[in-house]
Amino acid sequence: MxxxxxxxxxxxxxxxxxxxxxxxxxxxxxxxxxxxxxxxxxxxxxxxxxxxxxxxxxxxxxxxxxxxxxxxxxxxxxxxxxxxxxxxxxxxxxxxxxxxxxxxxxxxxxxxxxxxxxxxxxxxxxxxxxxxxxxxxxxxxxxxxxxxxxxxxxxxxxxxxxxxxxALPYTLALTYMQALGVSSTKLAQRVFEHLNAGLLSPQLLYLTHQPNALAVGALYLAAREIGAKLVEQNWWEVFDVNREDLGFLVLSYGSVANFAEAEASKWKQKSLILD
The missing domain is CATH 1.10.472.10 (Cyclin-like)
Known part of the structure; x- marks a missing residue:
C-alpha cells in the first residue's frame, strides 16, 4: 500500500x-x-x-x-x-x-x-x-x-x-484566524455555523471545493457579518484561494438559509418519502 x-x-x-x-x-x-x-x-x-x-x-x-x-x-x-x-x-x-x-x-x-x-x-x-x-x-x-x-x-x-x-475545514479555519491575528469567539462560532450550513448546500460545496477554500469563504463571510476587521490586502490569496472561488462560496453560504426556508415551505405542501 x-x-x-x-x-x-x-x-x-x-x-x-x-x-x-x-x-x-x-x-x-x-x-x-x-x-x-x-x-x-x-x-x-x-x-x-x-x-x-x-x-x-x-x-x-x-x-x-x-x-x-x-x-x-x-x-x-x-x-x-x-x-x-x-x-x-x-x-x-x-x-x-x-x-x-x-x-x-x-x-x-x-x-x-x-x-x-x-x-x-x-x-x-x-x-x-x-x-x-x-x-x-x-x-x-x-x-x-x-x-x-x-x-x-x-x-x-x-x-x-x-x-x-x-479532510475537513474546521481546524484550518481556526489556523487561518490565528495567522491573521484575529481572536474572537463570536467570529469562530459564526465561521463554524457557515461551515456546518455548507454541508447542507444544494451546490455540494464539500465536493466542489477544497477545505482551504471552504474555510476562507466561511471566515470572509463571518467577518463581514459581525464587523470583524481583517487585514486590508487580498489576504485570501495567501491561503491559495482566488477571488472567483471566494465570491462563489460567500454567495453559496449566504443562500443556504433561504434555501432551507423554501424547502420547509415545500414540506408543508408535499411530504417527502424518505422511509
Whole structure:
C-alpha cells in the first residue's frame, strides 16, 4: 500500500464537471429536496447519537460522494433513509466514537416517527406529548433494519471506491484566524455555523471545493457579518484561494438559509418519502 502524503490529509477528491452534469441530468423534480432532507436527517441523527461535528460532517460527505458516483437505479431497493443511516454508522465506525447498529436504528426510527422534532417529517412541529409506541423497535424489525444497514454500508463503500478519507475545514479555519491575528469567539462560532450550513448546500460545496477554500469563504463571510476587521490586502490569496472561488462560496453560504426556508415551505405542501 502506498503511503499517504501530507497533502492528502488537507485535500479531498473533487467531483468533475461531467459528474455534476450527469447528476443534474438524472435528477427528477424532487431530487434536490430529497438530498437536502437526507443531509439534514444525517446531521440530526449524529446529534442524537452524541457524535462530534467532525464525524457528522464526515458522514454527510461520504453520502454525497456516493450519491454523485452512483445512479438512481443503483440505489433502488433501499430507502433514502437507509443510506443516511449507513453513512452515519460508517463514519462513526472509522472514528474514535463508534456506535452500535441498534443505536443507529433506534435513533432513525424516532426521527422518522410521528414524534419526530424534524420539520421534514412533521412540518407543523412535533406533538406536545411524545408517544414511545410511535418509535418502538421490535426484535424482528431490528434484525431486518440491521441487515439493510450493513448492505447499504457496503454499497456506499463500493460506490466511493473504499476511500473513506475526508479532510475537513474546521481546524484550518481556526489556523487561518490565528495567522491573521484575529481572536474572537463570536467570529469562530459564526465561521463554524457557515461551515456546518455548507454541508447542507444544494451546490455540494464539500465536493466542489477544497477545505482551504471552504474555510476562507466561511471566515470572509463571518467577518463581514459581525464587523470583524481583517487585514486590508487580498489576504485570501495567501491561503491559495482566488477571488472567483471566494465570491462563489460567500454567495453559496449566504443562500443556504433561504434555501432551507423554501424547502420547509415545500414540506408543508408535499411530504417527502424518505422511509
Amino acid at each position: 502506498a503511503p499517504v502524503s501530507a497533502i492528502e490529509y488537507l485535500t479531498n477528491p473533487l467531483v468533475t464537471a461531467d459528474q455534476l452534469i450527469k447528476l443534474k441530468t438524472l435528477d427528477d423534480e424532487d431530487a434536490p429536496s430529497i438530498r437536502f432532507a437526507q443531509f439534514q436527517l444525517t446531521s440530526a441523527a449524529g446529534i442524537l447519537l452524541q457524535l462530534s461535528q467532525e464525524v457528522i460532517a464526515h458522514a454527510i460527505i461520504l453520502l454525497q460522494r456516493f450519491l454523485v458516483s452512483s445512479r438512481p437505479g443503483d440505489r433502488e431497493g433501499f430507502s433514502h433513509k437507509a443510506y443516511t443511516a449507513a453513512s452515519i454508522h460508517l463514519a462513526a465506525k472509522i472514528s474514535a466514537t463508534p456506535v452500535s447498529p441498534r443505536s443507529v436504528i433506534n435513533v432513525y426510527t424516532y426521527l422518522m416517527s410521528k414524534s419526530s422534532p424534524l420539520r421534514l417529517v412533521n412540518p407543523d412541529g412535533a406533538p406536545l406529548e411524545s408517544r414511545p409506541q410511535d418509535y418502538y423497535v421490535s426484535e424482528g424489525t431490528y434484525e431486518r433494519e440491521r441487515q439493510r444497514l450493513f448492505v447499504c454500508e457496503s454499497m456506499i463503500l463500493a460506490g466511493i471506491g473504499f476511500d473513506t478519507r475526508v
